[in-house]
Amino acid sequence: MLYSLVIGRMVTGMIMNNMKSILPRLASAAAAAAAVFWLASGGALASEDTSEEDVRTRAYERIAKEAAKTIGEAEEEAESQMREAMKNPEGKDAIITTTGKMLRRSDGRWLTPDGENSDEGTFTIAFTGDVIFDRGQNPWAASAYSDGIESCFDEDSWALMHDADVLVVNNEFAYTDRGSAISGKKFTFRCPPDTVDWLKEMGTDLAALANNHIYDYGEEGILDTFDTLDGAEIPYIGAGRDLEDAHKPAYCIVNGTVVAILNATEIERYENPETREAEEDSPGVFRCLDDEDLCDKVREAKKKADLCIVFVHWGTELMPAAEESQIEKAQDLVEAGADLIIGAHPHVLQNIQYVDDVPVFYSLGNYFFSASTRDSGIVRVTVDTDGAKISALQFVPMQQRQGVKMLYDGEKERVLDTMRDLSPGVLIDDDGYFEQE
Numbered sequence: 001m002l003y004s005l006v007i008g009r010m011v012t013g014m015i016m017n018n019m020k021s022i023l024p025r026l027a028s029a030a031a032a033a034a035a036v037f038w039l040a041s042g043g044a045l046a047s048e049d050t051s052e053e054d055v056r057t058r059a060y061e062r063i064a065k066e067a068a069k070t071i072g073e074a075e076e077e078a079e080s081q082m083r084e085a086m087k088n089p090e091g092k093d094a095i096i097t098t099t100g101k102m103l104r105r106s107d108g109r110w111l112t113p114d115g116e117n118s119d120e121g122t123f124t125i126a127f128t129g130d131v132i133f134d135r136g137q138n139p140w141a142a143s144a145y146s147d148g149i150e151s152c153f154d155e156d157s158w159a160l161m162h163d164a165d166v167l168v169v170n171n172e173f174a175y176t177d178r179g180s181a182i183s184g185k186k187f188t189f190r191c192p193p194d195t196v197d198w199l200k201e202m203g204t205d206l207a208a209l210a211n212n213h214i215y216d217y218g219e220e221g222i223l224d225t226f227d228t229l230d231g232a233e234i235p236y237i238g239a240g241r242d243l244e245d246a247h248k249p250a251y252c253i254v255n256g257t258v259v260a261i262l263n264a265t266e267i268e269r270y271e272n273p274e275t276r277e278a279e280e281d282s283p284g285v286f287r288c289l290d291d292e293d294l295c296d297k298v299r300e301a302k303k304k305a306d307l308c309i310v311f312v313h314w315g316t317e318l319m320p321a322a323e324e325s326q327i328e329k330a331q332d333l334v335e336a337g338a339d340l341i342i343g344a345h346p347h348v349l350q351n352i353q354y355v356d357d358v359p360v361f362y363s364l365g366n367y368f369f370s371a372s373t374r375d376s377g378i379v380r381v382t383v384d385t386d387g388a389k390i391s392a393l394q395f396v397p398m399q400q401r402q403g404v405k406m407l408y409d410g411e412k413e414r415v416l417d418t419m420r421d422l423s424p425g426v427l428i429d430d431d432g433y434f435e436q437e
Contacts, residue, residue: 011242018112064141095123097306098258101258108248111166114254122162122248122383122384123166123252124163124380125166125309126164126166127168132368133187138371140152152368153202154406157405165254168311169208171214175193175225175228176221176224177224190216196231207234211237211313215285223241226241235250237249237250238285239285247286259383260301262286262297262310264294267331288312294310294333295333295336307389310338310340313343315343315346320350327353330391341355341359342360347369349363349364349376349377350416352419353425354426354436365400368403372400374399395432416428425437
């Protein structure tokens with residue numbers, strides 16, 4: 001109802017704005033009919049079988065018909081112009097999505113990639129696992145401090161990140177040189193604020209902050225992180241300056257198709273965790289140990305977006321397959337309306353599963369996080385903007401080993417075979433594209 005009302009008002013407005021072009025067409029139609037009427041009035045078109053009154057009546061009908069046709073054409077033209085205009089959110093406070101939903105700028109953080117890296121009618125969103133620039137936790141980051149962040153990636157992995165229209169990175173540390181580490185916490189991570197430039201150089205379009213290390217240096221540290229990302233113009237999700245801010249999704253908008261991305265964490269899984277949950281008037285993360293709020297936000301996002309992806313920090317470290325709590329949470333999110341679920345935190349790859357036809361990639365593992373050699377990868381999501389649907393999913397095998405490297409040949413096949421063994425009911429081809437069996 002709201003969509004029809006908005007469309008109607010916009011079309012009417014465009015018709016009124018285009019009256020200068022419409023009026024000459026109406027005048028031309030009316031002139032032709034008037035000529036018929038004039039001839040009829042003089043009897044030139046009358047005959048034994050047709051009276052002057054009949055001819056005049058037909059002339060009136062022609063005027064009305066031509067006017068209706070002209071106005072109808074103007075309506076179609078105006079609606080076409082409106083639909084084209086709604087695809088471009090620039091300068092707008094609200095848009096209508098491909099499937100007829102209304103999205104306001106105040107609903108969340110808007111990302112507006114141009115889709116130039118993808119085929120016409122599609123765009124790609126790529127997700128990485130855990131990333132940290134702390135040299136104590138991730139010794140391979142040391143070369144970034146001397147030779148730049150690109151030195152930590154091989155050529156193909158670097159290109160893959162930049163080929164995505166939207167790159168979402170699990171940023172698992174605070175950007176701060178203030179504050180103190182949380183007392184009693186075993187592992188605490190932070191990096192100098194200027195290392196945010198590396199995140200940008202990697203091609204990051206969206207930082208996911210819902211994890212168990214973003215609050216390692218307390219309120220000062222997380223507020224510095226927000227300020228640093230804001231200064232670098234990198235939007236973030238999963239944490240915020242208050243509860244409302246932390247719960248906001250990001251909305252990726254390309255050619256009128258809108259994809260909502262939500263980010264939340266269940267780690268640490270106990271009462272009074274060190275990683276503080278955002279509250280009405282204090283900063284923190286979007287916490288989902290109890291997933292009721294997250295499911296509510298999924299339902300809310302699906303009223304405004306064509307698709308919804310949930311990026312969740314969950315599970316148990318080093319477990320090669322999802323545990324029951326992850327599976328139950330995935331079921332809840334699918335019932336709430338999630339179209340794709342991607343996980344992080346276990347530091348290893350976990351299985352892929354389809355829950356009621358919705359794909360769940362339980363863990364992407366480490367991407368650039370530690371000294372150990374770990375199989376990893378990126379999930380690439382291809383979105384069809386004509387049909388407002390996910391048209392392809394691809395897992396690209398990589399490895400954290402003296403940085404990040406793309407895998408090929410036997411090593412690539414080894415990782416894909418491992419994922420196949422872990423993921424019954426899922427077909428994974430030689431290029432990593434996967435679908436339900």
